[in-house]
Amino acid sequence: MKPLEKRFDLGFFPTPIHPLKNLSERYPGYEIFIKRDDQTGLASGGNKTRKLEYLIYEALQNNCDTVITAGAQQSNHCRQTAAACSVAGIECHLLLGGEEPEDYNGNLLLSHLLGASLHFTGEHRKGEDIPVLKQELEKEGKRVYVVPYGGSNFIGALGYVNAIRELKQQLENLKTEIDYIFFASSSGATQAGIMVGMDLFGFHTKLIPVNIDKAEIEGTTVERIILDLIKQSEKVFTLSRKYTLKDIPLNRNYDAPGYGVITKGEKNAVKTLASAEGILLDPVYTGRAFFGMLDILEKRKLEYGSKILFWHTGGLPANFYYRKELK
Numbered sequence: 001m002k003p004l005e006k007r008f009d010l011g012f013f014p015t016p017i018h019p020l021k022n023l024s025e026r027y028p029g030y031e032i033f034i035k036r037d038d039q040t041g042l043a044s045g046g047n048k049t050r051k052l053e054y055l056i057y058e059a060l061q062n063n064c065d066t067v068i069t070a071g072a073q074q075s076n077h078c079r080q081t082a083a084a085c086s087v088a089g090i091e092c093h094l095l096l097g098g099e100e101p102e103d104y105n106g107n108l109l110l111s112h113l114l115g116a117s118l119h120f121t122g123e124h125r126k127g128e129d130i131p132v133l134k135q136e137l138e139k140e141g142k143r144v145y146v147v148p149y150g151g152s153n154f155i156g157a158l159g160y161v162n163a164i165r166e167l168k169q170q171l172e173n174l175k176t177e178i179d180y181i182f183f184a185s186s187s188g189a190t191q192a193g194i195m196v197g198m199d200l201f202g203f204h205t206k207l208i209p210v211n212i213d214k215a216e217i218e219g220t221t222v223e224r225i226i227l228d229l230i231k232q233s234e235k236v237f238t239l240s241r242k243y244t245l246k247d248i249p250l251n252r253n254y255d256a257p258g259y260g261v262i263t264k265g266e267k268n269a270v271k272t273l274a275s276a277e278g279i280l281l282d283p284v285y286t287g288r289a290f291f292g293m294l295d296i297l298e299k300r301k302l303e304y305g306s307k308i309l310f311w312h313t314g315g316l317p318a319n320f321y322y323r324k325e326l327k
Contacts, residue, residue, distance in 0.1 A: 003236050004162045007053035008060060010084055012041035014166045017174070017309075022276045027297045029304040033178065034279065035167060038286075038314040043083030043110060046076045046314025047190055050159030051151035052084040058155055059145035060088060066137055069147035070095035070127035072260065073120075074284065074318045077150050077187075079107040082116035091142070092116040093133060097125025106321030126217055149217060150187025152225065154232040160193025161200065161233075168203045178205050180302060183311035184289035185209035185250060188222050190313065192229035195248075199239045205309075210292040211252045212285050213259040223248045254292045260284050262325040265291040270319070270326060282315025283322045 016039060020032040040049035059067055067085050071078040071094070078094045085092035094111055100120045104112055112118060121129050127149045134144050148156070171178060185191045191209050198204070217225060223245060230243050257263050262283045269291035270281045281287045293310055296302060319326060 003158060004165070006057055006061075007158075007162075008057040008084075008088060010040075010042050010053045010056065010087060011045075011049040012039065014170060015039050017167070017170050020273075020277050020310075023273070026276070029300075029306075030297055030302065031307045033307065033309045034277075035309055035311045036279075037163075038280075038312045038316060040314070042080050042087075043114060044079075044314070044316050046080055047160075048077045048080040048151050048314075049084070050163055050193075051156035051189060052080060052147075052159075054155045054158045055145075055147050055151055056084050056088050056090070059090065059147075062143070062145060064090065064143045064145035066091040066093065066142040066144045067147055068093045068095065068130055068133055068137070068144060069151070070121070070125065070130060070149055072097050072125045073101070074107045074260070074321050075111075076107060076282070076285070076315045076318070078116070079110045079114070079317065081147055081151070082111045082114035085116070086114050090145075093119060093137070095119045095121045095124070095127060095129050095133065097121055097123065106319070107317045108321070110317055150189060152187035152189035152192075152217075152229070154229055154236075157189040157193035157196065157229050157233070160190050161197040161237075162193075164194055164197025164203050165201050168201050177307065178309045179306040180206050180208055181309045181311055182208045182210065182289055182293040184212050184285040184313055185222065185226075186212040186285060187217060188225035188229060191222075191248075191250075192226045192233070195226070195243075196230055196233045196237065196239070199241070200237055207249050208293070208296070209250050210289040211250050211255045212288055214252070214255040215259060223250055226250075251292060254288055254295075262287075262322055265295070267326055269294060279312070280316050280319065281312070282318040283326060284318055285315050286312055
């Protein structure tokens with residue numbers, strides 16, 4: 001598995017896995033666990049740390065001195081990219097949707113403190129303006145490496161291929177198995193990496209990825225992005241099967257309000273886990289995914305006696321930006 005070893009050390013791994021005892025008592029018949037990728041350690045943690053270990057490694061191997069990426073102003077990916085560049089000694093440019101606010105808060109404030117150069121791009125929050133900035137920086141003599149929206153390319157997906165190897169070992173140590181895994185799925189690489197890792201390491205469970213952003217990325221759906229990333233992995237790894245679009249699970253029952261729109265469901269999910277277990281979600285990604293999981297459990301849609309894992313992908317700083325919605 002040589003491709004999995006080519007990474008730049010950024011995080012604290014393995015991240016903890018532990019039972020949610022109080023929450024499990026609220027849902028008799030289910031045993032609920034959590035995987036704490038909010039504890040990866042890079043500028044308050046999150047799932048993008050795993051991806052960035054591989055992306056930053058490649059940037060350094062290519063002798064790049066500048067990184068560009070893009071996202072919403074409260075992007076966890078942008079915040080962690082800024083932190084990763086600080087560690088690696090690389091200049092960081094973030095293209096952020098919307099207009100520059102008078103006050104910086106949440107992830108935007110942290111991205112600023114971490115030393116990134118911030119560019120506000122109006123309606124373009126998914127990297128539409130990256131080619132123009134890249135050209136400008138290269139004219140200045142910069143050696144530019146582009147990290148795609150969400151870190152979602154094959155290199156980024158390697159982070160979650162490796163994460164499945166980590167999770168499988170942890171569960172073996174605990175002498176337990178998991179029937180279902182819930183997590184937030186948005187730009188595609190986390191889910192693609194999980195699916196490839198499950199295939200490579202013979203890890204068998206049912207995935208329930210909860211879709212976060214109903215908007216397309218560069219004119220295509222997240223399902224097609226995930227499938228394309230899996231197919232790219234076939235050039236590097238020997239997979240046990242050929243995947244098609246119908247093999248890509250994605251629960252779209254909770255994305256109707258749109259990206260970053262906080263409903264009663266997300267608000268209740270954040271408060272439920274915080275008050276029951278002392279663990280903080282974020283309202284955009286993990287809050288929506290946790291809301292989906294709780295709704296499914298309340299409706300008893302999963303087999304009685306199931307063991308369920310919620311993969312917490314981080315996002316804590318966004319709570320401060322959405323403080324009014326969460327109050």
